[in-house]
Amino acid sequence: MTTWPAAAALWALAYGLLALYWSAGGAGFPFGAADPDPGIDKGMSILGGAHQASAAPVIAVCAMAATVLAGLLAVRTWPGRAGAALEAIAWAVALVLGIVLPDYRPLVAVGHLPVLLAGKPFGWPEDVTIASQVPWPVVNQFICILGGILFAVAALAHRRTRTGACAACGHSGRDHDPARWGAVAVWIAAGVPVLYATTRWAWALGVPFGFSAAELRQMDQELPGIWWVGAAMGSMGLIGSVLTVGLIRPWGEAFPRWIPVLRGRRVPVALAVVPAMAVAMLVTSAGLMFARALYVNPSMGNWAAMGPSLLWPVWGAALAVAAVAYRLRRQTPCARCGDSQSGRGTAPHLPLSSGARAASHNPASAHPGHARHRP
Structure with a gap:
């Protein structure tokens, strides 16, 4: 079984x-x-x-x-x-x-x-x-x-x-070229959270973006701190945007020099892919919910509050595609079947920087950057 x-x-x-x-x-x-x-x-x-x-x-x-x-x-x-x-x-x-x-x-x-x-x-x-x-x-x-x-x-x-794919790596002999479609997906996935963060930080700073100034003050009085909680969530989205870009950058493959113990080591593929896929599922579910709620009650919210959320299914789909492309690009020759993502047992063919290439042989020479551990 x-x-x-x-x-x-x-x-x-x-x-x-x-x-x-x-x-x-x-x-x-x-x-x-x-x-x-x-x-x-x-x-x-x-x-x-x-x-x-x-x-x-x-x-x-x-x-x-x-x-x-x-x-x-x-x-x-x-x-x-x-x-x-x-x-x-x-x-x-x-x-x-x-x-x-x-x-x-x-x-x-x-x-x-x-x-x-x-x-x-x-x-x-x-x-x-x-x-x-x-x-x-x-x-x-x-x-x-x-x-x-x-x-x-x-x-x-x-x-x-x-x-008949390899049970260890899943390779079935087909060639993959994740560089182009992976990059497009990354930039889409990184862009949507920026729109969300812009609205939340505008409200936290008292800018009535999509609301009147009176409505903004009233909601702050009824729910103290609500706008700063939203700004904190928006900031997490911005951090996620930066880390998402790491899926196509060398600093998403090697831990930077300022991280003790791990500096220079290769970032485990699962450390990037698993959180990315989890976030992709969560934001897609949330986006579909907002679309469903707006369909049931068209007067719910306003364009500034609901608009960015309606794009979340696009965010989730793009993030999932970007994570798959990252995994394909990082896939190394399989110990069981001898194949890599290119199907010929070669190293991933999306080029790395000289520092990232050196990191695979000498951890101390890794390209500086930020490890991607969360989308």
Whole structure:
């Protein structure tokens, strides 16, 4: 039995049993009216109108069907169109669980927790706790995201086996040229957060961008510190933009000289790719939620508040593509099959600077820069 499809099957079975518990009237149903967030009635959640008595059995049936799907992928390799169809269904399950079902709250939790931890010793922001950022409905969304990741990896693992790709590196003998399309994706992914940060910093500095000055003051009085929290989030986005550029720059491949112990060493590929893919999923989910909420309630917000958020699915897609291109470019000859991303056992063919090339042989001579550890 293949490991990743088996893990997806176990996840689906466990969630199906939980849904059966909800079907029997058990507590903890995380959707619809059971979700205390006031935004539920405004189209925030795709299951915002769900009722436990009717929705829980449907969720249970879907989860059990997903268990069967993952089980089929686990027990054998299905050739040809049958295998491709099963993989396509698994990808559909992954997209629903990981991107369509969640709303913006997982992203808010991930973004707010560092701000709250930094401000906690100073009692700022007031009346906001860490626990308030991760209530059970949000925890459930993280669980669903985990399920989405498992089904995506299960589909990839089955495809590798079906197409005869190397189990270690996934190479199937095709040439890849990630330089051009990777660079385009990087600049798109780096540009969208700048628009978001511009609006948040404008409000923090008292510039009524998209609001009247009176509305800006009123909201600050009702929610003290709201604009500075937004500015902090915008600043994190700007940091992410800079680090995203590292996906196509030499300083995204070698730790800079000013980092103790790690200086000059190669940046592990996973250290860049995994956070990038995680952020890509979160911002895409959040962007789809804002689009859905605006469709349900067209009068919601204004162009300055909603506009940058509507571009988040573009940001997420571009960031995911940029991360894939980075991985292909950094892929070294495989110890099992002897292939690199070029398919000929050669080093990645997007040229590095002389310093980055030297770092692969002599860590002390690495190109100075900033290691990319977060998108």
